[in-house]
Amino acid sequence: MGNDSTGAGRTRVEHHIARLTEILAIALSGRGTERLSLTGTGPLGAGLAGRVSAHRITADAPLPGFDNSQMDGFAVRSADLPAAAVRRNGHDEEFVLPVASVAAAGSAPQRLPAGAALAIMTGAPIPEGADLVIPVEKSREGFGSESVTFTELSEADTRPGRFIRRAGSDVSTHDVILEQHQLLTPARLGLLAACGIDEVEVLQRPRTVVISTGEEIRAPGQPLGPGELYDANGALLSASVEGFGHEVSSAHLATDSPEVFAEAFDALLAAHSPQLVITAGGISAGAYEVVRQVLSARGITFGTVAQQPGGPQGWGILDPEMPVRRAEDPPVAVVALPGNPVSTAVSLETLVRPALAAVDPACPAPRRLSVRLGQDLESPRGLRQFRRVELMTNNDGPLTAVPVGGPSSHLLGHLARADALLELAETDELISAGSVREAIVLPGWGPQQGWSGASGRGAADTEAGDSETGEA
Ligand SMILES: Nc1nc2c(c(=O)[nH]1)N[C@H]1C(S)=C(S)[C@@H](COP(=O)(O)OP(=O)(O)OC[C@H]3O[C@@H](n4cnc5c(N)ncnc54)[C@H](O)[C@@H]3O)O[C@H]1N2
Numbered sequence: 001m002g003n004d005s006t007g008a009g010r011t012r013v014e015h016h017i018a019r020l021t022e023i024l025a026i027a028l029s030g031r032g033t034e035r036l037s038l039t040g041t042g043p044l045g046a047g048l049a050g051r052v053s054a055h056r057i058t059a060d061a062p063l064p065g066f067d068n069s070q071m072d073g074f075a076v077r078s079a080d081l082p083a084a085a086v087r088r089n090g091h092d093e094e095f096v097l098p099v100a101s102v103a104a105a106g107s108a109p110q111r112l113p114a115g116a117a118l119a120i121m122t123g124a125p126i127p128e129g130a131d132l133v134i135p136v137e138k139s140r141e142g143f144g145s146e147s148v149t150f151t152e153l154s155e156a157d158t159r160p161g162r163f164i165r166r167a168g169s170d171v172s173t174h175d176v177i178l179e180q181h182q183l184l185t186p187a188r189l190g191l192l193a194a195c196g197i198d199e200v201e202v203l204q205r206p207r208t209v210v211i212s213t214g215e216e217i218r219a220p221g222q223p224l225g226p227g228e229l230y231d232a233n234g235a236l237l238s239a240s241v242e243g244f245g246h247e248v249s250s251a252h253l254a255t256d257s258p259e260v261f262a263e264a265f266d267a268l269l270a271a272h273s274p275q276l277v278i279t280a281g282g283i284s285a286g287a288y289e290v291v292r293q294v295l296s297a298r299g300i301t302f303g304t305v306a307q308q309p310g311g312p313q314g315w316g317i318l319d320p321e322m323p324v325r326r327a328e329d330p331p332v333a334v335v336a337l338p339g340n341p342v343s344t345a346v347s348l349e350t351l352v353r354p355a356l357a358a359v360d361p362a363c364p365a366p367r368r369l370s371v372r373l374g375q376d377l378e379s380p381r382g383l384r385q386f387r388r389v390e391l392m393t394n395n396d397g398p399l400t401a402v403p404v405g406g407p408s409s410h411l412l413g414h415l416a417r418a419d420a421l422l423e424l425a426e427t428d429e430l431i432s433a434g435s436v437r438e439a440i441v442l443p444g445w446g447p448q449q450g451w452s453g454a455s456g457r458g459a460a461d462t463e464a465g466d467s468e469t470g471e472a
């Protein structure tokens, strides 16, 4: 048995992430670019945060653009200070200089006459001849007098260069201010704007079509017939994929007919030209697995990953020879997830997110924490099990992870209450309370929930509503 498999035809989690990373890199490289303006409509820079630069950008000019004052105070020439020194009461040394004029931020650079001070505001250009700024707090008179008396100056207060922000001390001309394929964060957007750059070429957001399936599934708000249930996966998938930074289109294909499914699938490709299609449901061993039936004929592979929930998986690049696709069409990746809502959600967090984050800086990577188990747990040997847990604070050491419900993949109510997915290893069978493991934080969890002290109800509910062994 190689490192990629755990036996029983199941692929290791890491190997599957690597396979997804490969197909997502191919599909996302087919994206175009678009030019966005920082000063376009709406608030400055709106719509640019979270996007990814298409090219490297360098500075045309230094930052700061000119020597300027770091303080409201007085620009002086250090060489003038000895002559300005007077002694009061025989010991305290003070410095008295006439005030030549005032420089406000935005004013043109001036010249400092010899033996004088110039009142200067934060950000105003340092006058020619001055080599230090003494803050107004060190003056007896403050602003508005014809002369200024500095008291209690230390040696540091009179050091040349003090409180002068030199041109280029932050960014030099030709410095790289944004790398190619770098995430546009608020600070980077601020820097681009500070450098006077208005337009930025960014990668187009990945276009993703999410498809929930199942003839028994109805849209929320509609009446339900016997044996029918509402579409949880449509909303869950769309919200997750929007959080990955994608432009999402969603559809529910309520058919068990491969022909009808294929036609609708092709229509979605034609309508949205996606780089990625994510489906949920219709891929396991049942008699009506339309996704598997239709897509395995179009170049998509189906198999089992050694994890629970989220075992059954499909992945691949759509065969360009198939209907409505031409060899020259950009590649489309397909990720087919299992239909149980918790399996869909867990697959998105444990498999799809890490693979996307590896190829797209706009997709937030999984956040992992070390946690201490709050109670004994069992886990099936040979499978990576992800248990839904609440995270609770301790006085010291890692957070405590307390299970919310059991391991079964229909327990969406429990997932919605959970903070994180506790990761139990393939070799774990009986894990004692107090053991330390990793957990993957779920979207929406923040320290404020952990720190405020969780309710503790997770422990009491652990096996509620769970009739399965954790194998499905
Ligand atoms: N004989 C076997 N049966 C099953 C196996 C197996 O290996 N052998 N694997 C089980 C596991 S594990 C999972 S997970 C599921 C995956 O099945 P599918 O991906 O084919 O999903 P469906 O059969 O379409 O649905 C499963 C389950 O989820 C409900 N569902 C589906 N879509 C939605 C939706 N949009 N909103 C809410 N609920 C949804 C559906 O009604 C089913 O109850 O297969 C096991 N079976």
Ligand code: MOO
Pocket (backbone or CB within 6 Å): 307, 308, 309, 310, 311, 312, 338, 340, 343, 344, 408, 409, 471, 472
């Ligand atoms: O995803 Mo299934 O557990 O693998 O329910």
